[in-house]
Amino acid sequence: MTTPGALDPATAVLAHARELAGSDWDVLDGPDTVAAVESITAARSLLDAALLRGITHLEATDALRELGWASPKDFLTHLTGGHKGTGGGLIRATEQLRDLPAVQAALDSGQVTLPQARAIASKVHTLPRVPEFREQVAAAMLDLVATEGLDASDLQTAFGDVVRTLDPDAAIVNAEKERVKAERGAHHARHLRFTEDGHGGVKLTGYGTLEDAEKIKTTLHPLAAPATAEPGACGGTNRQPGEPMFDDHGFSTQTPCLTPGCGHDGRDPRDAGARLWDALVDACDRLANSDDLPRDHGTKPRVIVLIDQESLRQQIIDAGLAHEGHTPTGARLSATTIRRMACDAEIIPTVLGTESQVLDVGRAQRLVTAALWLALIARDRHCAFPGCTRMPLACDAHHVTHWADGGPTALSNLVMVCRHHHTVLHHTPWAVRIDLDTGQPVWTPPPRATLTSLHGKITYHPARPRAA
Template identity: 80%
Template sequence: MTSPGALDQATAVAERASVLAGAEWDAVDGPDVVAGVEAIVAARSFLDAALLRGIDRLEATDALRELGWASVKDFLTHLTGGHKGTGGGLVRAVEQLRDLPEVQAALESGRVTLPQARVIASKVHTLPRVPQFRTAVAGRMLDLVEARGHDASDLQTVFGDVVRELDPDAALVNEEKERAKAERAAHHARHLSFAEDGHGGVRVKGYGSVEDVERIKATLHPLAAPATTEPGSCGGVNRQPGQPMFDDDGVSTAAACLTPGCGHDGRDPREAGARLWDALVDACDRLAASDELPRDHGTKPRVVVLIDQESLEQQVIDAGLARNGHTPNGARFSAAAVRRMACDAEIIPTVLGAHGQVLDVGRAQRLVTTGIWTALVVRDRHCAFPGCARMPLACDAHHIRHWADGGATSLDNLVMLCRHHHVLVHQTPWAVHIDEDTGQPVWTPPPRNTRDGYSKAGITYAPARPRAA
């Protein structure tokens, strides 16, 4: 089916459904009402099957990202108007049914409804990863739907009986449980330690699960590949027989190579263990240079020196910046003045009074202060983007009106966003403002354009707030 054909059919179905919804049902006889409801339920099942196929295709394209949506699940949750997580459930159903073509076919043929198919798929995916066993359990549950008319609740109830019927000795289930138990034990025993040997070196010792190590290896092995070069590129080419000791300018024709045992043939002289070590260091350097490490509300950690005001004043005097704790005209220094005189670009003194109270922490700045960040965490609790609940550690403080455009670093101009949604807001039509009455962020999603140019721009809503603990 072509793209225009699919869209034409979907549009036609929606139009017919609209007519049906507005029909004069009060004039329909009882038997016809029964048949009509049955037909509507059957049609709904077919539409659910078509929806899953559409979602599957939607995930394979970038159409939503181009419209400003962070993910397919966010779009579906907004589109269906369901509870948070509705879109994620539909996407998960697509992924699970992809491995169960028999259940997918039953849904598309109308033999099962979407709730029944989702129960079968979700339950089967809790079983050991043995394809034949999973297929057999799914087939048996489909038989129960056709033979006994089991609904979604019935299927949840009988799932255990079906598993025991097909695996009476629990050999497959127990094998998977024992393997999972061993993996959990290995994960709980994980450790990594560094011990200096007193001779300029450090011994590294660690232990972890197979899964953990495979993830580490998947990162290190590409970085540990042998680095080959052109022969002689290290500068240590051996002098050939008959080659003069020096060139015409008196420079030696043989350069010493600092790599022991290097044959100057272009091959990587490092053995496998050395390459893995270098790969680990390289991976850490790359991570440190990225934006992935946790940061303190959007800025790299800085050194904050806690010092009482009198000591700081004395250091300023000792440095020749002032005399006797006073300005040249006799005025006594304020905490702010002393801090400004002593402040370094990376070391920021936080001046404390005699009882430890903060007297000054610097001028108004683009980066949020600790107090503002704390208030932001109390208000937003997590990433404030609709449907996202990433914790504050993974979030930044986003200026609603950009700092470069004159926006203030204040609570009413800030919203907490995880790195993914922070980037998204800067690159897409999503908009947010703080409601003057509630003090909560309110979001405006991108326009939803359809074939006839209809747009739902202007719809606003605030993300659901979790209950206070």
């Protein structure tokens, strides 16, 4: 059905619903009232089915983001005026019913109501991921609705009996439980260790679940593919058949390159293990250069050097005479390694006092100090966006009035938000301010859109500010 084809019936239904809401019920006798209520209930079930279809299509578009909504869940909760989680429940219902086409078809045809369909879907999704078994259980519960008229509560109660009837020996259920138990044991035993060998190397050992291993391999294998090149691109050349090893002047006819094991034929000289290690380092470099890692409130310190920056740049490092440095993880590095890392890092020069206390730490950009960050945690506790509870480790300090616009880096101009809602603040109509009396963040959502005519015209009404 095209968008106009769906919109026209929707506006027509709205018109009839308004007419029905204003009808004079006193003119109906008892039997007619029963019939009217039954018709309204049946229509409501069909409208619920249509709503879920609409939600599925809504998630596939960017219309809500253009209106400033962070997610369909928030929009649906706001639109329905329901309890917190109402929107999430509707989206969860669409996802669960997508895997149970028989239940979805029963909802679309009016054979079951939305509460019945959600009761069946939510229970079936607690079963092992065996599609045939899930479909059998769902079919049996649909049959209970058709033959016995069970409501949502009765369906939840009958679920256990249905499962025992279809799996009397609990072979399917127990097999999944044992698998889950084994996976849980592997998860609890997970570890990763780096052991330095004292000779400039490190040994990596670890253990984890098969699921985690698949994620790691899926990420690393594309990066571990052999890197081929044109023959001789390494700078070396092979001696041709019949060509003497030395020329008339006594020089070798084979030009060496600096890659051990290189055949100068364009093939990758690394074995599979070396390529996999390089892929791991490459993946870490890519992640470090992205915006996905938790930051120290805006900075990206790579190297902390207990030496003045000018010396690092000049001849002392080049001569190998500088003191050893250390990384934020505690690993000690030579001056040569520090210089190589510094080519792609923000150097954080640290000035120490006579008793090694930190007197001053340089910074590459504006920072929220440690003391100010602790005060922000004490005030906001977690992401301050309404309904979000992401922990401080996953949050940023957002300037209410942008720093570039003269906003101070002060508690009265800061709010703690997670990375997602930080993006929402910068790219949507959501707004936040700090209440001068309470010192707490106050949020203003985008205007609420309301259908105000029979022709689908949308009117936006001002939204009320609300505290986090």
